Amino acid sequence: FLLQVSGxxxxxxxxxxxxxxxxxxxxxxxxxxxxxxxxxxxxxGIPNTAAAExxxxxxxxxxxxxxAALIQNFGHSIRPVxxxxxxxxxxxxxxxxxxxxxxxxxxNAFNNFKPQGLAELLVEPEVARHLExxxxxxxxxxxxxxxxFSEVSDSINERHLTKELQDSRAFFDKVEKSPLxxxxxxxxICFDNRVLLVASAGSGKTSTMVAKAGYxxxxxxxxxxxxxxxxxxxxxxxxLRERIKARL
Numbered sequence: 001f002l003l004q005v006s007g008x009x010x011x012x013x014x015x016x017x018x019x020x021x022x023x024x025x026x027x028x029x030x031x032x033x034x035x036x037x038x039x040x041x042x043x044x045g046i047p048n049t050a051a052a053e054x055x056x057x058x059x060x061x062x063x064x065x066x067x068a069a070l071i072q073n074f075g076h077s078i079r080p081v082x083x084x085x086x087x088x089x090x091x092x093x094x095x096x097x098x099x100x101x102x103x104x105x106x107x108n109a110f111n112n113f114k115p116q117g118l119a120e121l122l123v124e125p126e127v128a129r130h131l132e133x134x135x136x137x138x139x140x141x142x143x144x145x146x147x148x149f150s151e152v153s154d155s156i157n158e159r160h161l162t163k164e165l166q167d168s169r170a171f172f173d174k175v176e177k178s179p180l181x182x183x184x185x186x187x188x189i190c191f192d193n194r195v196l197l198v199a200s201a202g203s204g205k206t207s208t209m210v211a212k213a214g215y216x217x218x219x220x221x222x223x224x225x226x227x228x229x230x231x232x233x234x235x236x237x238x239x240l241r242e243r244i245k246a247r248l
Contacts, residue, residue: 027047105193
């Protein structure tokens with residue numbers, strides 16, 4: 001911006017005019033504004049009404065300048081979101097294929113790397129309207145970014161579980177002498193890093209352990225030498241060992 005006072009010309013950054021201050025007096029107001037030199041310049045002797053009108057006009061002009069700058073730099077601002085969304089989608093596919101589950105640690109990691117700052121841009125109606133004119137890739141990335149990644153992961157896990165219940169039904173029916181129940185099958189498919197399964201006596205815990213080991217082997221999630229199955233007494237351990245040998 002340029003400011004001319006009694007033949008002297010001053011200049012400053014238009015966006016810095018957000019710091020413009022008006023101090024009304026009994027009749028006259030004092031306006032203080034920043035210059036490019038870093039100094040504050042004061043103008044006085046301006047009628048209160050005119051000073052208020054000036055402050056409003058300047059604020060509206062500054063907003064237009066700021067919005068124009070946001071739109072001009074929108075491509076740069078949205079690039080981290082597009083990159084994050086693509087990496088997150090690819091990582092979800094890889095994680096499911098190699099580990100069989102989007103674990104809590106996986107969700108936390110991508111939540112921590114989620115870009116920040118875009119929300120402040122999108123609250124501006126002009127920026128939101130500008131987004132609607134962008135390529136579909138950008139709009140899809142923003143839509144993905146807006147959602148809670150934990151909720152997205154939970155939804156993916158649930159779809160994966162539903163699909164595996166159907167696709168692996170033959171395995172669940174034959175891995176033990178009796179077909180496994182849906183509750184047992186769900187416990188087997190879930191491969192978060194820590195899972196607590198509460199089950200009563202005689203409800204098929206041993207069958208579930210045997211089947212989970214077999215499922216992990218068949219899917220390639222865990223190498224045989226990386227698996228440890230524990231039981232709380234010798235008889236239970238012996239039964240588990242025999243069932244593993246017989247069924248797998």
